[in-house]
Amino acid sequence: MNKIWLIIRREFLFRVRKRSFLVMTILGPLLFGALIVAPALLSNIQTDTRTILVHDKAMILDFEEGNEDIRFVYIDPNRYSLEESKAMVLEKGEYYALLYVPTGESWDPDFIAAGIAMYSKNDISLKVQAFVESLIKSKIQEEKLKLLGVDPAVVQQSTTQVRVRTFYLEEATQKERQSSTEVKFVLAFISSLLIYLFIFLYGSMVMRGIIEEKASRIVELIITSVKPFQLMMGKIIGVAVTGLLQFLIWVVLSFGIYVLTSQLIFREKFDAARVLAAQRAELDREGSALPMDIDRSIEIIQAIENINFPVVLSLFLFYFLFGYLVYGALFAIVGSTVDNETDTQQMVLPISVPLILAILSMTAVVENPDSNLAVVLSYIPLTSPVIMMARIPFGVPWWQIGLSMVFLVGFFVLAAWVAGRIYRVGILRYGKKYNLREVIKWFSYKV
Amino acid sequence: MENILEIEGVSKAYGQHKALSDVTMCVRRGCLFGLLGPNGAGKTTLIRIVNQIFTADSGRILFDGSLLSAVHQSRIGYLPEERGLYRSMKVGEQALYLAGLKGLGEMEAKRALKYWFERLDIMGWWDKKVEELSKGMAQKVQFAITVLHEPELLILDEPFSGFDPVNEGVIRDELMELHRRGTTIIFSTHRMDTVEELCEDIVLIDRSKVVLSGPLGSIKKQFARKEWEIVVRASTGMDLPVVSGYECEKLGQPNGDMVVRVMDRENKGINEFLTALLATGTGQVQAVREILPAMKEIFIDVVKNQRDE
Numbered sequence: 148m149n150k151i152w153l154i155i156r157r158e159f160l161f162r163v164r165k166r167s168f169l170v171m172t173i174l175g176p177l178l179f180g181a182l183i184v185a186p187a188l189l190s191n192i193q194t195d196t197r198t199i200l201v202h203d204k205a206m207i208l209d210f211e212e213g214n215e216d217i218r219f220v221y222i223d224p225n226r227y228s229l230e231e232s233k234a235m236v237l238e239k240g241e242y243y244a245l246l247y248v249p250t251g252e253s254w255d256p257d258f259i260a261a262g263i264a265m266y267s268k269n270d271i272s273l274k275v276q277a278f279v280e281s282l283i284k285s286k287i288q289e290e291k292l293k294l295l296g297v298d299p300a301v302v303q304q305s306t307t308q309v310r311v312r313t314f315y316l317e318e319a320t321q322k323e324r325q326s327s328t329e330v331k332f333v334l335a336f337i338s339s340l341l342i343y344l345f346i347f348l349y350g351s352m353v354m355r356g357i358i359e360e361k362a363s364r365i366v367e368l369i370i371t372s373v374k375p376f377q378l379m380m381g382k383i384i385g386v387a388v389t390g391l392l393q394f395l396i397w398v399v400l401s402f403g404i405y406v407l408t409s410q411l412i413f414r415e416k417f418d419a420a421r422v423l424a425a426q427r428a429e430l431d432r433e434g435s436a437l438p439m440d441i442d443r444s445i446e447i448i449q450a451i452e453n454i455n456f457p458v459v460l461s462l463f464l465f466y467f468l469f470g471y472l473v474y475g476a477l478f479a480i481v482g483s484t485v486d487n488e489t490d491t492q493q494m495v496l497p498i499s500v501p502l503i504l505a506i507l508s509m510t511a512v513v514e515n516p517d518s519n520l521a522v523v524l525s526y527i528p529l530t531s532p533v534i535m536m537a538r539i540p541f542g543v544p545w546w547q548i549g550l551s552m553v554f555l556v557g558f559f560v561l562a563a564w565v566a567g568r569i570y571r572v573g574i575l576r577y578g579k580k581y582n583l584r585e586v587i588k589w590f591s592y593k594v
Numbered sequence: 595m596e597n598i599l600e601i602e603g604v605s606k607a608y609g610q611h612k613a614l615s616d617v618t619m620c621v622r623r624g625c626l627f628g629l630l631g632p633n634g635a636g637k638t639t640l641i642r643i644v645n646q647i648f649t650a651d652s653g654r655i656l657f658d659g660s661l662l663s664a665v666h667q668s669r670i671g672y673l674p675e676e677r678g679l680y681r682s683m684k685v686g687e688q689a690l691y692l693a694g695l696k697g698l699g700e701m702e703a704k705r706a707l708k709y710w711f712e713r714l715d716i717m718g719w720w721d722k723k724v725e726e727l728s729k730g731m732a733q734k735v736q737f738a739i740t741v742l743h744e745p746e747l748l749i750l751d752e753p754f755s756g757f758d759p760v761n762e763g764v765i766r767d768e769l770m771e772l773h774r775r776g777t778t779i780i781f782s783t784h785r786m787d788t789v790e791e792l793c794e795d796i797v798l799i800d801r802s803k804v805v806l807s808g809p810l811g812s813i814k815k816q817f818a819r820k821e822w823e824i825v826v827r828a829s830t831g832m833d834l835p836v837v838s839g840y841e842c843e844k845l846g847q848p849n850g851d852m853v854v855r856v857m858d859r860e861n862k863g864i865n866e867f868l869t870a871l872l873a874t875g876t877g878q879v880q881a882v883r884e885i886l887p888a889m890k891e892i893f894i895d896v897v898k899n900q901r902d903e
Contacts, residue, residue: 153694161683364678368739371645371672372695374664575647594648 151377151384158356158385163392172393176400197243197275202232204250205259207286217278219246233266244271246279256287330450331540335513338463339537342470343506346532347499349390349471350478354491356382357482357574366574375571379483380563383475387468394467398460409448420448454540462539462548469555470532474498476559476566483573484586497583501529509537516541525551528558565590597656598623598747598778599644604653606639613639615802616653621747621780621795626773628793628810629782632897635799637782638675641749645672658746668697671745675752675782677736679724686711686720689739696743703742710738714764729756737765741772748772748779754788766792786890798893800900806892814886817895820858821885824868825851828877835870851880 162168197217201208204224213219220242222232229247236245244267248259263283265271292302357379360366369378409417481494505524512521516538524534525543531551535543572589573581599621606614614636621627631637642648644655646667655662657669680688686707693703711717714734724732733756741748753769754762769792773779781793789796789810796813798806806813827850834842839860845853856867864882871879887895 150695153691157691359680363681364674364676365680366678367647367674367676368672368678368692369695370647371670372667372692372697575642593651 150373151381154373154378154381155385155388158382159388159392162352162386162389168389168393172396173400175393176397176404179397179401198241199244199246199265199275199279200232200236200242201246201248202227202229203246203248205248207248207256207259207263207283207290208246209286211282211286214278217275236266237268243267244275256290260287330454332513334454334459334540335516335537336509338459338540339509339513339533340506342463342467342532342536343502345390345394345467346470346474346502349386350474351495352386352389353383353475354478354482354495355488356386357479357570358485358488358491361483361485361574361577362487370571370574375574376567379479379567379570383472383479383563386475387471390471391464391468394464417448420452459539463536465552466532466535466555469552469559472559473528473532473555473562474502476562480566480569480573480586483570484576484581486577490580493580494583494586501527502533505530505533509533512537516543522547526554528555531555568592596622598658599780600656601640601644602654602656604640604643604650604655606636606643606648606651612802614643614650614799617799617802617804618653619797619804619807621778623746623778624773624776625778626792626794627778627780628789628796629780629799630784630789630796630893631799636802637799638751640799641672641751641780641782644749645670668743669746671740671743671748673736673740673748673750673753675755677733677756679732679736679739681725682723684721684723685716685727685735688724689735689742692739693742698743706742706744707738710742713768714738730758730761733757734761734765737768741768746776746778748777749782750779751782752784753781754783754785786888786893790889796889798896800897805900806896810889813892814889817887817892818884819887820861822856822858822864822867823881823883823885824854824856824871825880825882826854826871826877827851827880833874833876835867835874837867837870840867852877855885 196215199213199217199219201219201221202224203221208219208221210221211219222235227235232245232247236242244265247264247266249262249264250259260283265276265279289299289302293299360369360378366378373381477498478495481491481498484494485491508520508524508530512518512524512534515521521534521538524530525538525547531554535548535551539548568591569586569589571594572592573586597620601617601619604614604617605612617636617640629637629640639648643650644662646662646664657666683691689707690700690703693707694700698706708717711720714737716731716734716738719727719731719735724735727735737753740750748769750769753765757765769779781788783789793810795809796807797804808816823845834844834854839858839862841857841859843855843857845855847853856864858864858867864884868879868882
């Protein structure tokens with residue numbers, strides 16, 4: 148027992164002292180934080196207003212001014228021809244594009260709409276195109292309604308802004324919580340992707356470590372002091388401790404970044420979210436409706452704060468740890484069967500297949516977390532870590548989680564035993580490539 | 595207990611291939627022991643069984659009188675033929691780790707390591723990584739690691755390979771010092787000069803079986819070809835007596851002394867020939883010596899005979 152502790156300590160210290168560990172540990176959450184914060188930041192930044200020159204003889208746009216991103220500038224369609232207008236866009240840098248609305252003999256709006264075109268030096272962004280299209284569409288609709296004798300004021304009144312808020316009912320507390328499927332989607336994707344990445348990252352670390360010991364021949368010296376199984380488990384556990392430490396640092400740093408950004412950058416929105424939550428609680432009690440125009444980001448912040456992070460996090464840790472342990476044992480088998488890293492391909496493939504299968508079916512599982520496929524895959528130990536993390540944000544019955552955990556732990560014990568038997572033979576074999584059938588035979592060898 | 599190691603009827607097979615069949619041998623405590631045999635004879639398998647890397651299919655092994663088990667691992671030091679250390683780990687740290695696995699406490703290990711590093715003059719490499727060392731330097735570190743925990747039994751597989759003559763001498767001196775202090779050393783080697791020079795007892799294994807064992811001296815006698823070398827100082831030329839059952843051959847006359855090889859065909863001993871030689875009255879007999887075969891010749895002879903049978 149003392150000896151396995153020494154092995155774990157060496158594996159841990161050796162890896163933690165590497166510069167790559169430090170870099171990964173610090174850059175990980177920064178990159179991750181950036182990935183989450185950047186889009187929000189970008190949407191906050193005022194993009195340059197684009198000026199679009201409008202040549203509108205038909206007066207379809209009715210001197211509309213645009214929005215905060217797009218500004219329309221009108222030129223006199225009687226003074227300038229289309230060609231002259233195009234030249235203006237080309238010569239003057241200030242114009243993003245030219246919007247040309249033609250006229251014909253007919254004032255039929257459909258006929259006019261068919262001839263509308265935009266000209267620009269570069270590709271026109273989808274956003275601008277969509278805005279212009281929807282604007283023209285509504286203007287033409289208005290025009291048609293007018294022709295049919297409908298008062299524009301009536302049209303204005305007949306439109307309603309709809310936003311459906313979603314709640315989930317919590318059995319335990321009898322409370323309603325604001326939920327956001329988008330936030331759960333993101334959480335499910337990120338956590339199952341992380342499990343997948345971690346298993347590959349740390350699993351291959353075990354494999355490389357074993358190959359290193361084999362290639363440097365130190366393994367023969369070590370197993371005169373400890374049992375091969377102790378050496379293998381020491382390495383697997385040592386890497387696990389490294390991985391857990393790295394992950395915990397990531398969690399702490401990410402939480403720090405979250406708190407920091409919530410205090411500094413998005414402070415107003417976070418405060419607004421809290422005030423709103425209080426108001427909403429008040430209003431819910433009174434049974435009255437809510438103000439309509441709620442900022443989307445405030446809703447997301449509320450949904451994030453409503454996630455039960457301690458539960459998700461501890462389940463994540465469990466599935467990360469045991470998922471890694473199962474695959475760590477399988478990667479140990481691969482490591483023991485080869486002499487150098489270039490020969491691993493053929494042997495890594497069989498153990499990558501279930502993992503890749505899991506990540507491929509993850510999208511389907513996230514869209515339908517209670518489907519038969521999802522339930523079955525979350526019982527199979529080789530896929531359950533990835534699949535369970537994709538399901539957990541949406542809520543999984545406790546007995547399913549329990550059963551899947553029991554299977555996973557049981558399978559780990561089995562995998563470690565099998566791996567140990569193959570490993571003790573493999574580490575002393577050199578110079579030949581062994582195929583899967585030979586490797587399986589080692590299991591029953593007497594050493 | 596007189597024997598530190600007793601191997602009794604040990605057999606080991608890998609599938610159809612027999613690596614060891616019914617091997618029995620003893621290693622006396624404090625002995626310098628040679629384990630010889632051609633490639634693939636089963637030496638490495640035997641060493642691995644003693645090191646408890648493998649277990650024997652049958653037979654038993656006694657270490658210091660009790661059945662070999664994990665508790666004995668800390669009393670054995672092993673230098674495998676294929677040397678190896680963690681390449682990107684520092685020398686000192688690595689040695690402490692391996693000593694720890696052998697059961698040494700941290701303080702103890704540090705003290706022993708300092709002693710050996712100073713003795714071998716490699717103290718300056720403590721914080722170097724193994725990959726920064728030359729092959730010979732790494733070998734020295736490995737030797738220190740092998741003896742660090744003061745094993746009672748040292749098993750050295752080709753201990754001098756990879757050393758330059760100076761360092762080979764250093765290691766040889768250290769081994770002799772350990773021998774004086776009572777350490778039992780098993781050499782597994784192909785280098786017969788090492789065997790002639792160092793070993794007291796030997797075992798020769800060929801194709802999984804022990805084919806020869808015993809003290810080096812008596813084995814050599816056993817393989818003696820009944821040949822004698824006689825040195826005679828004769829100022830003028832000399833006549834060799836003709837004695838039936840003996841054949842003579844003049845080998846030369848370095849610095850005036852005549853060297854004669856005498857072959858004792860009827861296994862009578864040299865006395866009868868010497869009497870006849872003295873009776874001729876020519877010259878002074880300076881030396882009479884039995885020509886013993888070199889270990890190399892015995893090795894080749896035995897292995898060849900085995901193959902012929």
